[in-house]
Structures are given as C-alpha cells and as structure tokens.
Amino acid sequence: MLPFAALLATLLAAATPPDDFAGRTYAGRSRELDVAIPRHDSEGTVDGRLDEAAWRTAARLTGFSRYAPTDDAPADDSTQVLVWYSPTAIHFGIRAFAEPGTVRATLADRDKIYTGDYIGIFLGTFNDGRQATVFAVNPLGVQGDGIVVESGRSSGGGFQGLQSGREPTDISPDYVFESKGRLTDFGYEVEIRIPFKSLRYQSLPSQTWGVNVIRVVQSRGVEYSWAPAQRAAASYLAQSGHLVGLSGLRRGLVLDLNPVVTERAVGGPTTARGYAYDAQPARLGGNVRWGMTNNVTLNATVRPDFAEVESDAGQIAFDPRQALFFAEKRPFFLDGIEQLNVPNQLVYTRRITSPLGAVKVSGKAAGVDFAALSAADDRAASADGDARPWFEILRLQRDVGRSSRAGFVYTDREEHGHSNRVVGVDSRAVWRKIYSAQLQGAYSRTTAPDAPTREGPLYMVDLRRTGRSFVARYLFNAMHDEFDAQSGFISRPAVTHLLIDHTARMFGAQGSALRSASFDVSADGLWKYRKFVTRGDMLEKKLHLNTNYELRGGWKAGVSYLLETFGYDPDFYDGRLVASATDTVPFVGLPRITNHDWVFSVTTPNYRRVSASATYIVGRDENFFEWAPANIGYVSAAVDWRPTDQLRVGGTYLWQWYRRPTDGSMVGETRIPRVKAEYQITRAVFVRAVGEYRADYADDLRDAAGASAIPGGTILVPDGRGGYLPGRGFTTATGRARSVNSFRPELLFSYMPSPGTVVFVGYGSTLGEADALRFSGLRRQRDAVFVKMSYLLRRA
Incomplete structure (x- = not known):
C-alpha cells in the first residue's frame, strides 16, 4: 500500500489548483526584495504547466510596478513569478493575468519576440549591480536572451525619441535554456529552466544574486517591473532585488564541443563573358568552450566559419567623413x-x-x-x-x-x-x-x-545627471x-568633441492622453584636434532643439529643429582641382556652410498584427559631394506586419537626396528598400527570404558654391595613379559612373533546435542594372549557395 499511497499523493499534488500555494510571497511594491528560494533535489519537467509539487513551495514574486513609459505606480495587470532551484538549474514559473483577447504572441524565431508580450528575467550572478544576463520568453515559450553591462548609455536627449531609462540589452549572445509556454483562460503561463552550465557565477558556498523580472504588455504599451525601479537613476541594475542563500550549486564539467562543416559554391562571370560556379572544398572547423571554473571560461576556435546567414542591412552615411558601424x-x-x-x-x-x-x-x-x-x-x-x-x-x-x-x-x-x-x-x-x-x-x-x-x-x-524631471550630460x-x-572602431579620428545636453521631462496624470514629454537642448561642438590645442575655431557647431512625446496606447512622436554650421575641412578635400576649358586651379571650399533642418518622427504602438515607424528630415544642409549648400531630404520608414502567428514580413525604406538650390538639380541620391519575410514552421524551423535594393546616384561634380577662381568649373579628383578624373560618384569595373544599382536577394532554410546545433541551407546573389528600380535589366554579378551544419556536444 505504501507505493500506492505515494503515487496517490503525487497525483493529488499535481492536480493542485494555482491558488493552493504554500510558499512565501515577496511583494515588490512593499520592497520585499531579498528572496530566499527553496531548493529541491528533483529537476522536474519543463512542459509549460506549473502543476508539479515543487511549484507549491516556490518563492512567489508579486506586487509589480509600472516602469515605462512612467514609473512609480502599481501595475495594471497581475503577475506572479514562482522561483525555486535544483542542484543543477534555477527554475522560474510565470502566471501572467490579462484581460481576454489582449495577449499578443507569435511563433517567432529566437530573439524576434519583442513586438509582442514577453517576460524578461535579469540575473546578476556576480551581484555587482553592473551586469546581468537576460532571459526572455513570450507567452508561447519562444526565447530571447542577451547581456546588459551598464555604461551610462541609457540617458541623454536627441531626436530618436524618449529613452526607456534602462540600458539596451545586447541580444547577440545565445544561451542554452529550456522554456515552454501556453495561453490560458486567465492570460498565459510560462515555465523556464536555466541550467547553471549556461551561467557564470561566484565561487562561494553561499551566494547572493541580483534579480529582477519585467513584463511587457503590448496592448497597453507598458513595461512592468517586480523591483520598483525608478527611471530617475543612474543605474537600473543597482535597483534589483536579490536571491539570497543559494548553496549547493553543481555546475559540473562544462565542456561544449561544436564542430562545424560548411560547403559553398560561388558563381561569377568568366573571361568568356559567361557565368560559372566554383565549388569550394568543404571547410571543417570547430569551437570549444570549457568552463575552467564557475566564473572562468576558455573559448577556442580553429578554422571557424564566420559567414553570416544574413548580410548586414544597408546603411546611409550622413557624413562621409565618419565610418559606418556594424x-x-x-x-x-x-x-x-x-x-x-x-x-x-x-x-x-x-x-x-x-x-x-x-x-x-x-x-x-x-x-x-x-x-x-x-x-x-x-x-x-x-x-x-x-x-x-x-x-x-x-x-x-x-x-x-x-x-x-x-x-x-x-x-x-x-x-x-x-x-x-x-x-x-x-x-x-x-x-x-x-x-x-x-x-x-x-x-x-x-x-x-x-x-x-x-x-x-x-x-x-x-x-x-539622470533625474526624473531634469537630465543633463556634459x-x-x-x-x-x-x-x-x-x-578598435574610431568613427572619426583626430577630432575633439564637446557636448552639453539638457533635457526637461514631464509626465501626464493617470489616464491622460499624454503619458510623457521631453524638451531637449543640445549644444555640440567639434574641433580638429590640432585646432583645439592651438585655440582655433570649431570645425562644426550645432544647436539642436528636440521635443519628444509618448501618448496613451504606446504612440510616440518627435519634432526637432537643427541649427548647424560646418567649417571647411581641407584634409577631406585634399588634392582636388577645379577646371574649365582653358584653366585649372586648386579646389577651395566655402569657409562655412550654415544648416537649418527640421526632423519629424512617429512610432505606432505594437499592434497585434502590425507596427510601424517613420522619420523625415528636410531643410538646408551641406552637400559633401561639392562642399556647397543643398536642399536635403531624408526618409526612414519601417513596417513590421504579422498577418498570422507564423508569418512575419518586415519592410524598411531609406531615402536620402541632395539638390542644388540654384537650379534644383540632383547632386546625390541613395535609396535602399528592403523586405524580409520569415515563416516559422516550428519553433526550431523557419524559412526566410530577403530582398534589398540599393540605388546610388551622384551627378558630375562642379564648384556649385563658386568659391574657387573658376566658379561652376568641373571638379577633378585624383585617380590614384598621379592623374585626375572628372568627379563622379563611383568607380566601377568599367570606369566612372553616375549611378550604381544593385539588388541582393537571399533565401535561407534554418533548423536550430538549440544554440550551436544548426543546419543552414542558403542562397545569396548580387545583381546589377543600369536604371534604378526597373528590375528589367538585372544581370548577375555574383552569387553563392551554401550549406552549414554544426552540432553542440554538451556534456550532461
């Protein structure tokens, strides 16, 4: 009878309803932030149902507060987070209560969950108030993860919109953990198991970890926080709670072997004006990760395949003197x-x-x-x-x-x-x-x-200074x-930069249409370094007036006025000449160009099926091609459409142009439309298609500002061989050209059951045509087919 009685007791415990709870509750709003979580020897099964006996005695975190867009108020929706740990992992169970029909979740790829509802767990395993590993899941259990290291990047003004006050999470790293989720009548329920093998932590017999849990509710456009964090603080992580008394943690031997094999065939034009493929030998490589101790890891790689499965998205340089960061x-x-x-x-x-x-x-x-x-x-x-x-x-x-x-x-x-x-x-x-x-x-x-x-x-x-109503940066x-x-990465060398930025912020009353607004004044100066040390004049002087607003429901809008003056930089234009039919003289630019620009931006809420954002800049700015004033425009637009729970279509459009004020002629123009469609077959399998077009145009260059001895003359640029060529925007395989147009399609099949174990089958191509965005004369310039396979061998 004893085995039968034990089985009956287990079944009764598993059938315990969610409100039959025997553990201790820790309310964040009551500042009960030091949490002693129970330890169980059993590991449990991650199935998205919090009906095992361990969950009845777990520590329960409740009493969430609003954090964004406004803080210091009780959360509108109830959230319960259950926490316990075993010898080899820490377990989180989330019960998120929501009004019927308001939960937003799709079957997304890893790290693509942030346009819907999600839970984020911040674990500061070294309890230093400065860094934390982030584990995120959506209501279906789809994962996201990353790392936060505080460096003060969260504060500041500008025309990019209101900032959250919390430093951005770098979502590039991927960690191995388990998660399952499901929608319920009361909202959703998620179960998470984070193995200690995926964490680094202190080598102490009894440990204290920093912890916080956030919940994002897209239907309301809000973010909740268990620890009542305030936006008026220089450190977000220092406001976290703590998991205390952790002991008996067994990480075991951490040894990950990750062999990688890649096969690639690259196509390109031949000397006979044909096209052929070169099948390259299979490339064998691999990675090793060894946890030497709980807090020291050795990584090694031999002949790794670092080919990206998706090319970097195209960017537009506002200032050609600055390098682009990827x-x-x-x-x-x-x-x-x-x-x-x-x-x-x-x-x-x-x-x-x-x-x-x-x-x-x-x-x-x-x-x-x-x-x-x-x-x-x-x-x-x-x-x-x-x-x-x-x-x-x-x-x-x-x-x-x-x-x-x-x-x-x-x-x-x-x-x-x-x-x-x-x-x-x-x-x-x-x-x-x-x-x-x-x-x-x-x-x-x-x-x-x-x-x-x-x-x-x-x-x-x-x-x-990161205050609630007043923010300052020097x-x-x-x-x-x-x-x-x-x-390293130096965007612009040999300069001295001085910035003074003041931001005043106000917050609307509970239930008002205006949730928050900011008014920002930024004075920005730039010297060439040698001019600064000799007390010379600034090269660039900028005064930016920015206003940003966040409205009920998650709408964001901004309006800015930019007053700038740019000095001539002879180093950038060194060696250029101006020529007429009878004479040639050195190029001399205007001493200064004054700019007046307006910036308008709007961002929609993350609706169930669609979200969008747009920025428009218009005004009088510098024409870097000819160093002359220009009527400029810049458009940046993005749309994320989710017609089903498995299909995502994202589109972006970048457009920048410069026109001469004298005759309205086009000096330079760049257009980059990009469309990406992903279909998530299962959590581990998806297919993706990407199409990006880039159309660049630059007119024949002339001294449009008339600063040289030959006003309107043709600008000549060095050809690198001791001679000169008429200034035009681009150098191609056939010579100089006014326009370069390319279309880059990419296809990918991906199977990734866990980080490190992947099968990629992909195709990428680059095509060119003479007339922009016609899609009628496209010719292949190069393409490639590749297969990549890797497998993560992790010692249990």
Missing part, C-alpha cells in the same frame, strides 16, 4: 563579449576578419572582470596580402562599490614589422543614485618599416592626430 554577430566572439566593452570602442572584434584560429579566456575573479583574446587573422587582411596579422587584446575591470568600476585595456596588432599598440584606463563612478562620471585616458603607438613612429593620446570625461572627448586604434 554589430558583431559571430558566435565565438559573442560569448563573453560584455567583458570586452570599452569606452570609445577601443575594442572592435570585427577588425579580426576571418581568423585561422583564436583563443579567449574570460571571467571574473576577486572582483575583477577579465578577458584575454589572441587571434591569427587571414593573410588577406594584411597590408601586403602575405603576412598574417596577429591580435592580442586584454581587458580588465575592477568593481568599486555597488555600481562603480575601474578598467584597463591593452590591444596589439602586428604584421610584418608593422605594429599598433593601445593602452588605456577608464572608470565609471555612480553617486547619490542619479549622478555618474565616466573618465578615460588612452595612448597609442604605431610603427612601420621606413616610416616615423606615430604616437598620441585620447582623453574623455562624461558627466551625467561630454568632452579629445583624440590626438596620431592616435590610432587598429583593434
């Missing part, structure tokens, strides 16, 4: 990437283009976060195409108090006698909850055979002419 997406670099976060982007792993092999050790010990990376890059990345560049990168960060830190960075890139080394220190201090200061100093040394050594410093001071950043960071 985010890191490659799995090897993403693991522990938060440890390589450095102000001024002194570490940018995409500088390592395609390494033969690389090793990385990262973790935290004795209050110090560290990461050391060594990589041997492809020979094609070297200056002569023969040497193999070597990268050595070291990053250290030391916790100081609850939310402050001090850091050190060293980078070294060497090839064939060429070297570039950077050493730097930085710190961030937070005090009185709303004030923060970030300081940085760095020095670079660049050597090359038969060339003088180049050396120079970089300095930065960034002061911020930034000073100076970069010497000879400062060079070849392992």
